[in-house]
Amino acid sequence: MSLAVDNLRVYYRTLHGDCRALDGVTFTIADGEIMGLAGESGCGKSTLGKSLIRLDARMRHVEGTAQLDGTTLPIDDTKAMNAFRYREVSIIPQYAMSALNPIRKIGRMISELLGSRGVSYEDTLPELHRRLGLVGLDESVLDLYPIELSGGMKQRVVMVLSTLLDPSLLIADEITSALDVSTQKAVAEMLVEFRDRQFVKSMIVITHDLSILYQIADTILVMYAGKLVEKGSAADVTEDPKHPYTRLLIASLPEVGVRFDEQRLKGIAGRPPSLIDPPTGCRFRDRCPLAIEKCAEEPPFVEVAPGRFAACWRAGD
Amino acid sequence: MLKLDDVTKVFKTGTFGGQEITAVSGVTFGIEPGEVVSLIGESGSGKTTVGRMILRLTGVTGGTITFDGRDVAALGGRELHGYYSRVQGVFQDPFSSYNPVFKADRVLEMVRSNYLRGLSRAEWKTKLQTSLETVGLEPADVLGKYPHQLSGGQLQRVLISRALLLDIKILVADEIISMLDASTRIDVLNLLGDLKERGLGILFVTHDLSLGNYISDRTVILRRGLIVEMGRTEKVFGNPVHPYTKMLLASVPQMHTKWAAEAEPAGDLGHEDAADVSSAGDGALVEVERDHFARSQHNGNEGE
Numbered sequence: 001m002s003l004a005v006d007n008l009r010v011y012y013r014t015l016h017g018d019c020r021a022l023d024g025v026t027f028t029i030a031d032g033e034i035m036g037l038a039g040e041s042g043c044g045k046s047t048l049g050k051s052l053i054r055l056d057a058r059m060r061h062v063e064g065t066a067q068l069d070g071t072t073l074p075i076d077d078t079k080a081m082n083a084f085r086y087r088e089v090s091i092i093p094q095y096a097m098s099a100l101n102p103i104r105k106i107g108r109m110i111s112e113l114l115g116s117r118g119v120s121y122e123d124t125l126p127e128l129h130r131r132l133g134l135v136g137l138d139e140s141v142l143d144l145y146p147i148e149l150s151g152g153m154k155q156r157v158v159m160v161l162s163t164l165l166d167p168s169l170l171i172a173d174e175i176t177s178a179l180d181v182s183t184q185k186a187v188a189e190m191l192v193e194f195r196d197r198q199f200v201k202s203m204i205v206i207t208h209d210l211s212i213l214y215q216i217a218d219t220i221l222v223m224y225a226g227k228l229v230e231k232g233s234a235a236d237v238t239e240d241p242k243h244p245y246t247r248l249l250i251a252s253l254p255e256v257g258v259r260f261d262e263q264r265l266k267g268i269a270g271r272p273p274s275l276i277d278p279p280t281g282c283r284f285r286d287r288c289p290l291a292i293e294k295c296a297e298e299p300p301f302v303e304v305a306p307g308r309f310a311a312c313w314r315a316g317d
Numbered sequence: 318m319l320k321l322d323d324v325t326k327v328f329k330t331g332t333f334g335g336q337e338i339t340a341v342s343g344v345t346f347g348i349e350p351g352e353v354v355s356l357i358g359e360s361g362s363g364k365t366t367v368g369r370m371i372l373r374l375t376g377v378t379g380g381t382i383t384f385d386g387r388d389v390a391a392l393g394g395r396e397l398h399g400y401y402s403r404v405q406g407v408f409q410d411p412f413s414s415y416n417p418v419f420k421a422d423r424v425l426e427m428v429r430s431n432y433l434r435g436l437s438r439a440e441w442k443t444k445l446q447t448s449l450e451t452v453g454l455e456p457a458d459v460l461g462k463y464p465h466q467l468s469g470g471q472l473q474r475v476l477i478s479r480a481l482l483l484d485i486k487i488l489v490a491d492e493i494i495s496m497l498d499a500s501t502r503i504d505v506l507n508l509l510g511d512l513k514e515r516g517l518g519i520l521f522v523t524h525d526l527s528l529g530n531y532i533s534d535r536t537v538i539l540r541r542g543l544i545v546e547m548g549r550t551e552k553v554f555g556n557p558v559h560p561y562t563k564m565l566l567a568s569v570p571q572m573h574t575k576w577a578a579e580a581e582p583a584g585d586l587g588h589e590d591a592a593d594v595s596s597a598g599d600g601a602l603v604e605v606e607r608d609h610f611a612r613s614q615h616n617g618n619e620g621e
Contacts, residue, residue, distance in 0.1 A: 040498040151360070180359035180524065185568040185576060208499065211570035238572055252503045254531035255572055256554060260510040265531075267507075268500035271468050 001067075002202040003029040003052075003169055008064030008075075010051045018060070020275045021047040023226040025064075026301065027309075029169075029202045029219075034195055036213030036234065037206045039223035040249075042272060046094065048223070049171040049206050053089045054081045069168055069201075086117055090167040090200070094174045097154040100146035107142030110161050117165065124164060131160045131199070135190055152183035159190060163199045170200040174207055188216050210250060214238045222246050225272045225283040228301045232308040242310040245284045282312070290314050318385060318518055319371065319404070319487050320347040325379035326366050326542075340366045342542040343380070346535075348487060348518040353509060355521045355529035355550070358539035359565075364522045367539070368489045371520065372406045373397070384487070402432050405480035409492035411472035415464040421475055422460050428482045448478040452508055470501035477508065488512070491522040506532050526569050530554050538562050544602060548609030558611035 008025050011018040022044045029035050039045045050056050052066055054075050061076035068088060074080035093099060101109050110128065111121035129139045135156040146154060155175060163170060172191060176184040194200055205217055213220050213234060220237040222229040222245070230243040241247040248268045258265065270287040273279050281296040282288070288295070294313045301311040326341040341363040348354050358364040369375045371382060373389060382389040384400060392400050408414060415421055429441055436444065449456045452474040459467060459475055467475070473493055480488055490509065494502040509519055509532055523529050529536055530550060537547040538561070546559045557563045567577060600613035 040500060181526065181565055181568040181570075182359070185570070188570075189576075209570070210499075211572045214572055215570045215576055249500055250572065252500055253572060254503065254506070254527045256527045256530050256566065256569055258527075258531055259551070260507070260532050264507060264510075265503045267502070267504035271470075271501075 001028055002031045002033065002069060004067045005052070006065050006067075008048070008051065008066065009062035010047055010064075011060045011062055012047075012058055013060055014276065017276050020226050020278060021059075022051060023275075023278070025223075025228050027221060027228065027231060029204070031201055032195060033219060034192065034203045034205060034217045036210075036217030036220040037204055037223065038208065038210050038213055038220060039229075040208060040272065042225075042275070043223040044226040044275075045206050045223050046173055049091065049173050049204060050093075051075060052169070052171060052204075053085055053091050054078055055091060055093065086113075086162075086167065087165050088167055089169045089171070090162045090165075091171040092158055092162050092173060092175050095178070096158040096162075096173075096175065097151055097178065100154060100158070102146055105143055105145055106149075106157055110142070110164070113161065114164070119165065128160070128164065131164070132157075134193070134197075135160055136186075152179055152187065155179060155183075155187050156190065159187070159194070163194055166199055168201045170194075170203045172203060172205045175205075176212055177207065177209070184212070185215075188212055192216050210238065210253065211255075222249075225278060226275050227283055228309075228311055229284070230308075230310045230312075236308060242304055242308055242315040243284075243312045244288050244290050244314070248289075290317075318347070318349055319520075320383045321345055321367070321371070321380070322383070323380035324367070324370060324377055324382060326363070326370060326375070327378040340542050341370070344539070344542075344544055345380075346537050346544070346547060348520055350486060350518050351513055351516045352535065353513050353519045353521050353533040354535045354537060355523055355533035356537050356539060357523055357526060357529045357565075359524060361541070362539040363542040364524075364539050365491055368406065368491045368520060368522050371487075371489055372404065373400075374406075398432075402483045403485055404487040404489070405483060405485050406489040406491065407473070407476045407480060407493050410496055411469050411476060411493075412464065412496075414476055415472065417464050419463075421462055421464050421467055421472065424475065424479050425482065428479055432483055444482060448481045449475075451481055451512075452478040453504065454478065468501070469497050470505060473497060473505055474508070477505075477512075481512075485517065487518045487520070489520045489522070492524070494528065495523070495525065502528075526554075526565060538565070543612065544610075546609075546611040547602075548606075552606065552609040556606070556609070558605050558609075560614070562611075 006026050008022060010022040011020050025048060037045045051059055052075060057078055066073045066075050073084060114121050114124055132139055137153060137156055141157060176187050179187060191205060195203055207213060217234045219231060220234050221231040224245050230237060230246050237246060238250060241250055252265055252267050254265055268287055273283055282299050285291045285295045299311045299313045301309055304310045304315040322345055324341060324344045328338045328340055330336045330338055344367060356364045356367060370377050377390060425445060446456050454474050459471060464472060494505050497505060506528060513519055521533055533550050536550045536553045538545050540561050546553055546562045557566055602610045603613045605611050
């Protein structure tokens with residue numbers, strides 16, 4: 001077991017009270033697993049990713065633990081977490097492309113980053129060159145400034161540098177969203193290659209785009225309003241979703257070949273509840289066509305079929 | 318109705334404007350009433366520039382854009398005012414289209430003060446009501462609210478309803494749903510379909526092929542300012558001819574089919590290589606079948 005997260009709760013403090021962005025999530029990721037984390041904006045998927053490396057000090061860790069390879073991560077302690085960052089857990093944050101220091105050449109930036117972890121740049125250089133070659137970049141990019149690279153090239157530089165120390169867990173937050181379709185495909189396939197070459201042991205790929213996950217992920221975890229909705233193998237979740245939310249979400253995605261004139265798709269009426277004072281019971285209840293009285297009680301996130309987890313009273317129906 | 322004829326846009330760049338970038342080059346197509354035309358392209362293809370030129374937010378360098386036979390660039394004063402009451406745009410980011418200090422319905426009031434002064438209070442109210450209902454909004458849900466109290470989908474609909482307050486003939490919709498969530502974006506897309514059925518001509522600018530395919534009657538594929546392929550949507554998507562179109566289609570992540578394993582080196586890995594593909598294809602647009610044009614590739618064909 002690579003990663004085991006248990007009952008994790010992370011809130012943000014706001015003027016109106018706590019925003020329960022992540023409200024009790026429990027799941028595991030196996031060695032070598034690429035887990036896709038999907039959901040709409042505001043469902044807590046980025047918060048989950050960031051909380052595992054404690055990227056954001058505004059987060060209030062309320063309860064819950066995360067174990068990586070048997071070691072408990074100090075996810076409530078910004079300082080202690082430093083020993084794990086980059087070496088054990090690495091994150092490619094959203095908009096990583098614009099996070100490159102504009103006034104440093106790529107090589108110098110990587111050298112400073114490695115230096116901060118006490119690793120020699122010169123010793124790492126051959127491996128760095130090899131990995132740049134792997135993603136189709138020439139080693140001359142090390143002498144370039146970020147502005148001289150295209151969006152896709154920057155994204156690949158960020159991928160190489162964030163996995164340079166072979167972390168156990170890589171969290172990739174919306175790394176394909178800002179890219180063109182052709183570049184998106186190349187970057188997504190590189191994630192799989194990095195796992196296959198064991199640069200990283202396991203991966204959480206956060207995105208709002210389920211179709212990308214179907215292409216590259218082993219498993220998909222769907223979130224809604226700070227809670228887990230469903231987890232299963234990528235094929236199972238896309239072909240036979242158990243939770244009504246996943247089902248409606250997938251049904252609303254147009255695919256190449258589906259035309260308005262022939263087949264009119266439907267969205268999900270309503271909007272997600274406020275996380276400052278969320279309703280009790282199932283949080284999808286108000287928008288759910290299958291809701292019954294029992295849904296006023298919170299459904300547990302349990303195994304509903306072998307390898308399939310869902311939080312819905314009616315998942316077995 | 319709206320026609321672009323050999324439209325070209327050149328931007329000057331560099332410190333003293335010494336360098337030139339051709340953002341749009343020789344683009345020719347038209348939009349008829351009751352038709353959705355998708356303009357599909359990757360970043361830097363010039364798709365947004367085309368939309369901006371139609372809305373006269375930027376001038377054309379060469380060629381003409383005509384609306385009902387009149388050159389749009391020549392319009393001024395009263396005529397331009399008239400043009401804008403026929404042609405309107407909605408843009409990508411609904412959140413930045415509003416001033417957060419004011420209530421969201423201010424954008425609607427501004428239409429009244431600029432274009433509909435003659436209306437009585439009661440008439441205005443009815444008009445407002447109808448146009449909000451057309452876009453599927455409950456007036457009470459949005460009127461008097463601040464932008465932060467509304468969702469992205471609601472804000473985007475208010476902007477569409479603003480365009481509908483005027484008796485518009487053409488709507489330029491530039492990436493209007495790319496910032497919306499999956500569960501709500503399809504509703505906005507369906508709304509465009511409904512408006513089309515009421516006779517509106519829509520230019521749907523997008524980078525997302527599956528969305529373009531879903532909603533549009535005709536498709537124009539733009540690459541580095543050049544049209545590489547265009548025609549009836551089912552023909553362009555069903556029988557793509559240009560290698561660039563084929564590459565784009567092969568790269569779209571599908572829900573139920575995996576990417577082909579033998580995939581050619583996609584992405585801007587091959588941006589330079591891909592350039593060869595296009596430079597080989599700088600020939601003329603030729604009709605491959607009825608209502609389906611693709612740029613010829615003289616180099617490639619000679620080899621065969």
